[in-house]
Amino acid sequence: MKYIYGPVPSRRLGFSLGVDLVPYKTCPFDCIYCQLGKTTNKTVTRKEYSTKEKILRDVAETLAASQPLHCGGKGRATDKKIDYITLAGSGEPTLNSGIGWLIKEIKKITQTSIAVLTNGSLLWDKSLRQELLLADLVVPSLDAVTENVFKSINCPHQSLDINKIIKGLKEFRKEFKNTIWLEIMLVKGVNDSKEEIEKFKNLISEIRPDKVHLNTVVRPPTDKSAHPLSIEKLEEIRDFFGENCEVIAEFKREKQADFSEDIEQAIIELIKRRPVTLSDINNSLGIHRNELIKYLESSEKSNRIKKTNYEGVTYYEYK
Secondary structure: OOOEEEEEEEOOOEEEEEEEOOOOOEEOOOOOOOOOOOOOEEOOOOEOOOOHHHHHHHHHHHHHOOOHHHHOOOOOOOOOOOOEEEEEOOOOHHHEOOHHHHHHHHHHHOOOEEEEEEOOOOOOOHHHHHHOOOOOEEEEEOOOOOHHHHHHHHOOOOOOOHHHHHHHHHHHHHHOOOEEEEEEEEOOOOOOOHHHHHHHHHHHHHHOOOEEEEEEOOOOOOOOOOOOOOHHHHHHHHHHHOOOEEEOOOOOOOOOHHHHHHHHHHHHHHHHHOOEOHHHHHHHHOOOHHHHHHHHHHHHHOOOEEEEEEOOEEEEEEO
16 A cells, blocks of 8 residues: 555544655655754645545555455455545645646545645635635645744745745635645754744734644654754644634543554564664565554554654664
8 A cells, every 4th residue: 555554543533543655755845843854855836746646545445354344345354443534645745737627536536534744835726715615624834934944843835934824724724615734843943932833823813724733843853953842832823823722632542452462563573673664664575654653653652662863863773
């Protein structure tokens, strides 16, 4: 399943079946906090980076092996649960010009809700906004309100400016009748000044998302100078923003039975041999990077592995 990862536990979406629509690190941004590394193809060009028919086939085959309710009673019952089909992955999914077609076709084969995770960089494009209208949930991010901060945190494609992106978000809110959760990623000393936070609050009242999610740097970032805010500071900003704002909590639900044991053990056996990077594990086991991060977090929390940093590269070691 080249384009599918999971289902994996998500802090917001329950168990999410990830669908990767563009090649690794193809994105209009090169965010300093990104957990997946530097952008290798910074672009705003929309095209069919990955063939939409092949992506749909992978989704259909995965659903057919899941709960019967996902495929009209024709599937094989398992103990997997899928709360959302999430169009996301390791690049910006809205760059794929087939995203609208995929949303429409996926809805023909399942009643499972479809979420789109996007950095919001292309919502100024009216045709893209129209393509997203059938999604059940769209989660755009907005990490800055002023141009200088935008360039500092998102390192955008040269054709983009923050006012263009904000205008696109406002237009999308007018057109989209389903749910919007606006995510704000806060980085200490970069976009958490009093002035920027006040501008965020004013803008939130104009965009009117259903929820605002505050996030901070919780995984090893591309830029080692990107540091998290404390939980106390996040809660202070949450209270300032108001009742529809929440700090994203860690995932606390029970694991799926087949989420961990076999694959997690394969990862452990690999790490036992020598310290390895995320790319090493990805190349050895063929597991999607986004899915690997979930397994590695689980193993860290159970105190089976640890992270070390050598010359700017993160390695995983057996404890």
